[in-house]
Amino acid sequence: MIDTIIFDFGNIFIDIDYNLTQEALKKLGVKEWTTELDTLNNEYEVGKIDELQFIQGIQKHTNNADLIEIRAAWNALLLDFPLKRLEFLQMIEGKYRIFLLSNTDATHIDKFEHKFGESFARDFYSCFEKVYFSFEIGKRKPDENTYKYVLNSHNLTPKKTLFIDDRLENIEGAKKCGLHTWHLDPEKENVTQLLEFIKSIHD
Template identity: 65%
Template sequence: MIEAIIFDFGDVFLNLDKEATVRELKKLGLKEWTPELEQLNYQYEIGKIDELEFMCGIQKHIAKCDILAIREAWNAILLDFPLYRLEFLQLLSGKFRLFLLSNTDQTHIDKFEHKVGQSFARDFYGCFEKVYFSYDIHLRKPDENAFKFVINNHNLIPKKTLFIDDKKENINAAKKLGFVTWNLQVGKEDVTQLFEKNLL
């Protein structure tokens, strides 16, 4: 019997274009997305560096490009958040303990909130008992400590907790800890099909 559900954010609720950021950065002059930039992104997602350090780190790889243009390119990944998904979540919130666990950064969350508006964002966050962003908790999936952080803070029982994510590595980490899981296939499945999955 499922008592709690932990959701990922991007491509579960908020649609993403995962190639858009690098595509837009290349238009600004970036030659390639390097392991150094990947590490920089990781540091930003776990809150080890701030936005200015992150943007300046990218700027080193793009000659004569201002930080505002880089931020705009960085946010190109974010698409729309369909209202029907929020409505579905609101229905669920009366039936289960809900949590959000997202690998993300301050820039993306600021942009999301600006894009959908404070009222929509407040309604979304209000569906959850607690919202966890990687940059706030300094932990990132698939690190099992990210999951344990949520488990321990809320006394969750993994075998009575469903974890929904679009990334296989995150699902695998959750499975090892005993969670019930749904590896949502982006473009083929929608979070609103949850009841059809016979997981609850």
């Protein structure tokens, strides 16, 4: 019986399109997303470097774009957050223990809070028993230690916990920790279908 749900953030609650950031960075001169840039991103996502170091790191790959342009390009992927998803979350918050576990960085979270407003963000965060952002905890999915960190911090039982993510590698990491999983396809599925999914597990 599922009593706990751990949600991802991007493409579960807020719609994102990585292509928009890639295109915006290309316009600034970033020809390709290199291994060096990937490493830089991972370091930023676990809080090893700050925003200035990260954006300056990208700047080296641009046509001398300024930091504000790069920050805007980096945030281009953040799209809509349909209100019905927040309302759904508010409806189920008393029925399950719910947590947020997201690979993200300070730049994206700052943009989210400004784009949708502090009161919206506060309403969203308050639905969760605890919010875990990779840049704050120094761990990121799909590392098994990331899931174990959340499980152990709250004495959660893996077989009673459902993890929801749109990225397959993160789902695989959760499975290794014994969690039930929903690999949500944002093209065809919506988090508001959660109760139907849980019913299918129990049937």
